[in-house]
Amino acid sequence: MRKPNPYDAHVGSRLRACRTLAGFSQERLGTAVSLSFQQIQKYEKGLNRIGASRLQQFAQILNVPPSYFFEDMPGVEQQPQARPEHAVVSEIEQDKSPVSRRQALELVRNFGKISDPTVRDRIFQLIKAAATSYSGKAEGEDEQPAAVAVAAPAGDEPA
Incomplete structure (x- = not known):
């Protein structure tokens, strides 16, 4: 079995993260661009390269700029991110x-x-x-979580 190109795998992982964040299933995204969910899987794994026109379709459907798919590309100088939620997606993607x-x-x-x-x-x-x-516990402290008090919004108090 061939190994995916690292750039294709990166673009595919960005597609998967964006699709998931937007609440799309692979089947729903595939239907929107007249592809099978299996083809979306191959794109997301980096097994198949995504062409420019298809990438533009994904960007429009998922409401992101096409450059989103290339952000945080390994070995490429980084540009400032245009939207803060992209930073959130990048942090989430780094979690293995x-x-x-x-x-x-x-x-x-x-x-x-x-x-x-x-x-x-x-x-x-x-x-x-x-x-x-x-995250703020000193070494050796009790592992029980600290109690967190959150007040209910005004007018929502129990009867």
Whole structure:
């Protein structure tokens, strides 16, 4: 079995991350560009090279600039990222654990669906506090997570 070209594999991994973040299945993305989900799999694994016109289609469907697929390319000088969510996707892609990578992408996608800014802010503060409580421990401290208090939005108090 042949080994994928590292550049094709990188573009494919960016396609997979963006597709997942956008909430598309391989089948749905394939249907949008008249391809089978197997062809999308081959693109994402870097086994098949994505042509320029097809890459432009993916960029339009997934609402990213075509340059997104080339950001963080190994061995290529980096340009500043245009949108902050691209930085999030780059950090998620660097995590080699498939479970946590999938969870992180789903978390970002679902967080964006929360329309109430107060709820969104409270969830953000909760996650930030939980992350700090786990990463800020001195060596030898108890492994139990610190309690995190998050006040309910006004008017949402239990009866």
